[in-house]
Amino acid sequence: MEKERVHSTLIGGVAILMWAVLAVLTTQTGQVPPFLLVALSFTLAFIIGVSFWLVEARHEVGKNIFARVVSCLKLPIGVWVLGVAGLFGYHLFYFVALRNAPPVEASLIAYLWPLLIVVFSALLPGERLRWWHFAGTVAGLLGTVILITGGEISFKSEFSLGYAAAAACALTWSCYSVLSRIVRQVPSSSVGAFCGVTALLSYCAHFALETTVWPADCGEWLAVMGLGLGPVGAAFYFWDHGVKHGDIGILGAFSYGAPLFSTVILILFGVAEATWQVSIACMLITGGAVLAASEMI
Numbered sequence: 001m002e003k004e005r006v007h008s009t010l011i012g013g014v015a016i017l018m019w020a021v022l023a024v025l026t027t028q029t030g031q032v033p034p035f036l037l038v039a040l041s042f043t044l045a046f047i048i049g050v051s052f053w054l055v056e057a058r059h060e061v062g063k064n065i066f067a068r069v070v071s072c073l074k075l076p077i078g079v080w081v082l083g084v085a086g087l088f089g090y091h092l093f094y095f096v097a098l099r100n101a102p103p104v105e106a107s108l109i110a111y112l113w114p115l116l117i118v119v120f121s122a123l124l125p126g127e128r129l130r131w132w133h134f135a136g137t138v139a140g141l142l143g144t145v146i147l148i149t150g151g152e153i154s155f156k157s158e159f160s161l162g163y164a165a166a167a168a169c170a171l172t173w174s175c176y177s178v179l180s181r182i183v184r185q186v187p188s189s190s191v192g193a194f195c196g197v198t199a200l201l202s203y204c205a206h207f208a209l210e211t212t213v214w215p216a217d218c219g220e221w222l223a224v225m226g227l228g229l230g231p232v233g234a235a236f237y238f239w240d241h242g243v244k245h246g247d248i249g250i251l252g253a254f255s256y257g258a259p260l261f262s263t264v265i266l267i268l269f270g271v272a273e274a275t276w277q278v279s280i281a282c283m284l285i286t287g288g289a290v291l292a293a294s295e296m297i
Contacts, residue, residue, distance in 0.1 A: 005246055012242015012251045018235035020261030024269055025231065028223035033210040034095045037224065039202035042087070042195045044228025045236060049192010052237075056189060073193055079183050083194030086176025087236065088201045093169035101162020108148050109166035111259065115141050116174035117252035124181050124248070132291050133249035139288030140256025147259055147281035177243045177251075184244040191240050195233075253289055260285045 029037055053072050075083075097106040118137045121127050206212070215221045227233070242251050260281055267274050 007246075008242055008244075009246030009250055011238050012246045013254055015235040015239035015242065016251075016254050016258050017261065018231045018238070019258040020231075021265060022227070022231040022258075023262045024265050025223050025226045027266075028219065029227070030216050030220045031213045032215055032220070032224065033206060033213055034091075034098075035202050035206035035210055036212065036214075037227070038091050038232065039199050039206055040224050041228040041232035042199035042202060044225065045195035045233035046192055046199055048229070048233055048237070049189060049195055052189040052192060072187075072190055075186065075190060075193065076183075079186055079190070080194075080197075082176060082179055082183065083191065084197045084201070086172060086180075087194050088198040089172045090169055090176070091198075091202070092205070093165045093172055097162045097166035097169055099162070100165060101159035104149055105159070106162050106166045108145060109163055110169040111144055111148070111256075112141075112167070112170040113174040113177075114252045114255035116170060117177050117255070118249050120174055120178040121181075121248040121252065124178065127181075127248070130249060133253060136253040136288040136291035137249075137256070139291065140253055140285045143281040143284030143288065144256050144259050146277050146284070147263055177239070178248065180240060180243050181248060188237050188240040188244070191237050195236065253291075256285050257289055 026037070032040075049072075094110060097110060115137050118133050215224055242248075260278075263278055263281075267278070
Protein backbone atom coordinates (compact mmCIF):
# COMPACT_ATOMS: atom_id res chain seq x y z
CA MET A 1 0.00 0.00 0.00
CA GLU A 2 1.36 3.41 -0.94
CA LYS A 3 2.73 5.57 1.85
CA GLU A 4 0.25 8.44 1.51
CA ARG A 5 -2.71 6.04 1.64
CA VAL A 6 -1.32 4.40 4.78
CA HIS A 7 -0.79 7.80 6.38
CA SER A 8 -4.35 8.89 5.61
CA THR A 9 -5.72 5.61 6.97
CA LEU A 10 -3.86 6.18 10.23
CA ILE A 11 -5.25 9.72 10.43
CA GLY A 12 -8.76 8.28 10.07
CA GLY A 13 -7.88 5.81 12.81
CA VAL A 14 -7.27 8.73 15.19
CA ALA A 15 -10.99 9.52 14.94
CA ILE A 16 -11.82 5.97 16.05
CA LEU A 17 -9.58 6.38 19.10
CA MET A 18 -11.30 9.68 19.91
CA TRP A 19 -14.73 8.07 19.65
CA ALA A 20 -13.59 5.58 22.30
CA VAL A 21 -13.72 8.32 24.96
CA LEU A 22 -17.20 9.46 23.91
CA ALA A 23 -19.00 7.34 26.50
CA VAL A 24 -16.83 8.23 29.48
CA LEU A 25 -16.96 11.96 28.68
CA THR A 26 -20.73 11.80 28.21
CA THR A 27 -21.13 10.25 31.66
CA GLN A 28 -19.39 13.30 33.11
CA THR A 29 -21.78 15.86 31.56
CA GLY A 30 -24.48 15.41 34.19
CA GLN A 31 -28.10 16.00 33.19
CA VAL A 32 -27.47 17.99 30.01
CA PRO A 33 -30.11 16.78 27.48
CA PRO A 34 -28.84 15.03 24.31
CA PHE A 35 -29.59 17.66 21.66
CA LEU A 36 -28.20 20.49 23.79
CA LEU A 37 -25.07 18.41 24.36
CA VAL A 38 -24.73 17.85 20.61
CA ALA A 39 -25.34 21.55 19.95
CA LEU A 40 -22.68 22.68 22.41
CA SER A 41 -20.19 20.10 21.12
CA PHE A 42 -20.72 21.00 17.47
CA THR A 43 -20.39 24.68 18.31
CA LEU A 44 -16.85 23.91 19.46
CA ALA A 45 -16.35 21.74 16.37
CA PHE A 46 -17.39 24.74 14.25
CA ILE A 47 -14.85 26.93 16.07
CA ILE A 48 -12.19 24.35 15.20
CA GLY A 49 -13.21 24.69 11.55
CA VAL A 50 -13.03 28.49 11.67
CA SER A 51 -9.52 28.26 13.13
CA PHE A 52 -8.54 26.01 10.20
CA TRP A 53 -9.91 28.58 7.76
CA LEU A 54 -7.98 31.40 9.43
CA VAL A 55 -4.72 29.45 9.31
CA GLU A 56 -5.29 28.54 5.65
CA ALA A 57 -6.03 32.19 4.80
CA ARG A 58 -2.66 33.27 6.18
CA HIS A 59 -0.91 30.94 3.72
CA GLU A 60 -2.85 31.99 0.63
CA VAL A 61 -1.35 34.92 -1.23
CA GLY A 62 -3.83 37.55 -2.36
CA LYS A 63 -6.79 36.22 -0.36
CA ASN A 64 -7.90 37.88 2.89
CA ILE A 65 -9.48 36.06 5.80
CA PHE A 66 -13.04 37.04 4.87
CA ALA A 67 -12.58 35.75 1.31
CA ARG A 68 -11.20 32.48 2.66
CA VAL A 69 -14.18 31.97 4.95
CA VAL A 70 -16.59 32.70 2.11
CA SER A 71 -14.79 30.20 -0.15
CA CYS A 72 -15.17 27.51 2.52
CA LEU A 73 -18.91 28.14 2.61
CA LYS A 74 -19.35 28.20 -1.18
CA LEU A 75 -19.81 24.48 -1.65
CA PRO A 76 -22.02 22.60 -4.14
CA ILE A 77 -25.51 21.97 -2.80
CA GLY A 78 -24.93 18.22 -2.98
CA VAL A 79 -21.90 18.53 -0.69
CA TRP A 80 -23.93 20.60 1.79
CA VAL A 81 -26.72 18.01 1.81
CA LEU A 82 -24.23 15.18 2.29
CA GLY A 83 -22.36 16.88 5.12
CA VAL A 84 -25.34 18.14 7.11
CA ALA A 85 -27.40 14.97 6.57
CA GLY A 86 -24.45 12.87 7.67
CA LEU A 87 -23.62 14.76 10.87
CA PHE A 88 -27.05 15.92 12.01
CA GLY A 89 -28.99 13.00 10.55
CA TYR A 90 -26.84 10.45 12.35
CA HIS A 91 -27.39 12.04 15.75
CA LEU A 92 -31.08 12.65 15.12
CA PHE A 93 -31.77 9.01 14.24
CA TYR A 94 -29.56 7.82 17.11
CA PHE A 95 -31.51 9.74 19.74
CA VAL A 96 -34.86 8.68 18.23
CA ALA A 97 -33.63 5.07 18.42
CA LEU A 98 -32.60 5.36 22.07
CA ARG A 99 -35.94 6.90 23.01
CA ASN A 100 -38.01 4.23 21.26
CA ALA A 101 -36.05 1.01 21.82
CA PRO A 102 -33.91 -0.60 24.53
CA PRO A 103 -30.40 0.93 24.38
CA VAL A 104 -28.66 -2.44 23.93
CA GLU A 105 -30.60 -3.44 20.82
CA ALA A 106 -30.62 0.11 19.44
CA SER A 107 -26.86 0.46 19.86
CA LEU A 108 -26.26 -2.91 18.26
CA ILE A 109 -28.29 -2.08 15.15
CA ALA A 110 -26.76 1.39 14.92
CA TYR A 111 -23.30 -0.15 15.03
CA LEU A 112 -23.86 -1.97 11.76
CA TRP A 113 -22.35 1.08 10.03
CA PRO A 114 -18.75 -0.24 9.94
CA LEU A 115 -19.92 -3.39 8.14
CA LEU A 116 -22.01 -1.30 5.74
CA ILE A 117 -19.00 0.93 5.02
CA VAL A 118 -16.92 -2.09 4.05
CA VAL A 119 -19.68 -3.45 1.80
CA PHE A 120 -20.58 -0.10 0.21
CA SER A 121 -16.94 0.81 -0.41
CA ALA A 122 -16.80 -1.95 -3.02
CA LEU A 123 -19.09 0.22 -5.17
CA LEU A 124 -16.59 3.10 -5.28
CA PRO A 125 -14.49 3.69 -8.42
CA GLY A 126 -11.12 2.00 -8.07
CA GLU A 127 -12.14 0.09 -4.95
CA ARG A 128 -13.10 -3.53 -4.46
CA LEU A 129 -14.06 -5.63 -1.49
CA ARG A 130 -11.16 -7.82 -0.32
CA TRP A 131 -12.00 -11.00 1.55
CA TRP A 132 -9.79 -10.03 4.48
CA HIS A 133 -11.61 -6.68 4.83
CA PHE A 134 -14.96 -8.45 4.97
CA ALA A 135 -13.78 -11.27 7.25
CA GLY A 136 -12.09 -8.84 9.62
CA THR A 137 -15.18 -6.66 9.78
CA VAL A 138 -17.48 -9.62 10.48
CA ALA A 139 -15.16 -10.70 13.31
CA GLY A 140 -15.37 -7.18 14.68
CA LEU A 141 -19.16 -7.25 14.41
CA LEU A 142 -19.36 -10.53 16.31
CA GLY A 143 -17.09 -9.13 18.99
CA THR A 144 -19.26 -6.02 19.26
CA VAL A 145 -22.43 -8.14 19.54
CA ILE A 146 -20.92 -10.00 22.49
CA LEU A 147 -19.59 -6.78 24.01
CA ILE A 148 -22.86 -4.85 23.82
CA THR A 149 -25.34 -7.63 24.57
CA GLY A 150 -23.33 -9.75 27.01
CA GLY A 151 -24.58 -12.76 25.06
CA GLU A 152 -28.25 -11.88 25.58
CA ILE A 153 -30.44 -10.09 23.06
CA SER A 154 -34.19 -9.84 22.53
CA PHE A 155 -35.90 -7.93 19.73
CA LYS A 156 -39.58 -7.08 20.30
CA SER A 157 -42.10 -5.79 17.77
CA GLU A 158 -43.29 -2.92 20.00
CA PHE A 159 -39.89 -1.28 19.54
CA SER A 160 -40.06 -1.33 15.73
CA LEU A 161 -39.81 2.47 15.45
CA GLY A 162 -36.63 2.50 17.53
CA TYR A 163 -35.13 -0.36 15.54
CA ALA A 164 -35.94 1.41 12.27
CA ALA A 165 -34.34 4.63 13.53
CA ALA A 166 -31.22 2.70 14.58
CA ALA A 167 -31.03 1.13 11.13
CA ALA A 168 -31.42 4.58 9.56
CA CYS A 169 -28.63 5.76 11.85
CA ALA A 170 -26.28 3.04 10.57
CA LEU A 171 -27.28 3.66 6.96
CA THR A 172 -26.83 7.44 7.30
CA TRP A 173 -23.30 7.31 8.67
CA SER A 174 -22.12 4.58 6.32
CA CYS A 175 -23.49 6.43 3.26
CA TYR A 176 -21.98 9.71 4.47
CA SER A 177 -18.58 8.08 4.94
CA VAL A 178 -18.54 6.26 1.60
CA LEU A 179 -20.00 9.12 -0.46
CA SER A 180 -17.44 11.50 1.03
CA ARG A 181 -14.89 9.59 -1.04
CA ILE A 182 -16.62 10.79 -4.21
CA VAL A 183 -16.15 14.44 -3.18
CA ARG A 184 -12.57 13.95 -2.01
CA GLN A 185 -11.58 17.22 -3.73
CA VAL A 186 -13.49 19.12 -1.02
CA PRO A 187 -10.97 19.92 1.76
CA SER A 188 -11.59 18.42 5.20
CA SER A 189 -11.62 21.91 6.70
CA SER A 190 -15.05 22.31 5.08
CA VAL A 191 -16.40 19.93 7.72
CA GLY A 192 -16.46 23.02 9.93
CA ALA A 193 -19.32 24.43 7.83
CA PHE A 194 -21.34 21.23 8.33
CA CYS A 195 -20.62 21.35 12.06
CA GLY A 196 -21.94 24.91 12.23
CA VAL A 197 -25.24 24.00 10.56
CA THR A 198 -25.51 20.85 12.67
CA ALA A 199 -25.04 22.93 15.82
CA LEU A 200 -27.79 25.32 14.70
CA LEU A 201 -30.22 22.50 13.90
CA SER A 202 -29.40 20.82 17.23
CA TYR A 203 -30.21 24.02 19.12
CA CYS A 204 -33.54 24.16 17.28
CA ALA A 205 -34.27 20.51 18.12
CA HIS A 206 -33.32 21.12 21.74
CA PHE A 207 -35.58 24.14 22.27
CA ALA A 208 -38.43 22.36 20.48
CA LEU A 209 -38.17 18.99 22.23
CA GLU A 210 -36.17 19.29 25.45
CA THR A 211 -36.03 21.14 28.74
CA THR A 212 -32.87 23.19 29.05
CA VAL A 213 -30.41 21.95 31.67
CA TRP A 214 -26.96 23.54 31.52
CA PRO A 215 -23.81 21.87 32.89
CA ALA A 216 -23.94 22.26 36.66
CA ASP A 217 -20.27 22.84 37.47
CA CYS A 218 -16.79 23.30 36.06
CA GLY A 219 -16.24 19.55 35.74
CA GLU A 220 -19.33 19.12 33.56
CA TRP A 221 -18.36 22.09 31.40
CA LEU A 222 -14.88 20.58 30.95
CA ALA A 223 -16.50 17.29 29.86
CA VAL A 224 -18.59 19.18 27.29
CA MET A 225 -15.45 20.92 26.05
CA GLY A 226 -13.71 17.56 25.86
CA LEU A 227 -16.52 16.24 23.67
CA GLY A 228 -16.41 19.26 21.37
CA LEU A 229 -12.64 19.19 21.02
CA GLY A 230 -12.41 15.42 20.63
CA PRO A 231 -15.01 12.77 19.74
CA VAL A 232 -17.71 15.26 18.69
CA GLY A 233 -15.30 17.75 17.17
CA ALA A 234 -11.83 17.13 15.82
CA ALA A 235 -12.67 13.47 15.22
CA PHE A 236 -14.91 14.38 12.28
CA TYR A 237 -12.07 16.21 10.56
CA PHE A 238 -9.73 13.22 10.98
CA TRP A 239 -12.44 10.83 9.80
CA ASP A 240 -13.19 12.96 6.74
CA HIS A 241 -9.53 12.91 5.71
CA GLY A 242 -9.30 9.18 6.32
CA VAL A 243 -12.33 8.14 4.28
CA LYS A 244 -11.39 10.49 1.45
CA HIS A 245 -7.74 9.52 1.08
CA GLY A 246 -7.12 6.34 3.09
CA ASP A 247 -8.21 2.70 2.85
CA ILE A 248 -11.90 2.91 3.65
CA GLY A 249 -12.25 -0.87 4.01
CA ILE A 250 -9.61 -0.97 6.74
CA LEU A 251 -11.18 2.01 8.48
CA GLY A 252 -14.54 0.23 8.46
CA ALA A 253 -13.04 -2.82 10.14
CA PHE A 254 -11.03 -0.68 12.59
CA SER A 255 -14.22 1.11 13.65
CA TYR A 256 -15.31 -1.86 15.72
CA GLY A 257 -12.38 -1.02 18.00
CA ALA A 258 -14.24 2.07 19.25
CA PRO A 259 -16.81 0.22 21.43
CA LEU A 260 -14.05 -2.08 22.71
CA PHE A 261 -11.72 0.78 23.66
CA SER A 262 -14.71 2.62 25.12
CA THR A 263 -15.59 -0.34 27.34
CA VAL A 264 -11.97 -0.71 28.50
CA ILE A 265 -11.87 3.00 29.42
CA LEU A 266 -15.16 2.69 31.31
CA ILE A 267 -13.71 -0.29 33.20
CA LEU A 268 -10.61 1.73 34.09
CA PHE A 269 -12.82 4.55 35.37
CA GLY A 270 -14.89 2.10 37.40
CA VAL A 271 -18.07 2.68 35.40
CA ALA A 272 -18.14 -0.86 33.92
CA GLU A 273 -16.92 -4.30 34.99
CA ALA A 274 -14.38 -6.58 33.36
CA THR A 275 -16.13 -9.79 32.22
CA TRP A 276 -15.45 -12.83 30.07
CA GLN A 277 -17.54 -11.22 27.34
CA VAL A 278 -15.09 -8.31 27.22
CA SER A 279 -12.17 -10.75 26.86
CA ILE A 280 -13.79 -12.63 23.96
CA ALA A 281 -14.83 -9.38 22.30
CA CYS A 282 -11.27 -8.12 22.64
CA MET A 283 -9.88 -11.19 20.85
CA LEU A 284 -12.46 -11.04 18.05
CA ILE A 285 -12.20 -7.30 17.43
CA THR A 286 -8.41 -7.18 17.69
CA GLY A 287 -8.01 -10.26 15.48
CA GLY A 288 -10.46 -8.84 12.95
CA ALA A 289 -8.63 -5.52 12.83
CA VAL A 290 -5.27 -7.26 12.30
CA LEU A 291 -6.76 -9.37 9.51
CA ALA A 292 -8.39 -6.39 7.81
CA ALA A 293 -5.15 -4.41 7.98
CA SER A 294 -2.95 -7.24 6.71
CA GLU A 295 -1.93 -5.10 3.74
CA MET A 296 -0.48 -2.46 6.05
CA ILE A 297 1.47 -4.88 8.25
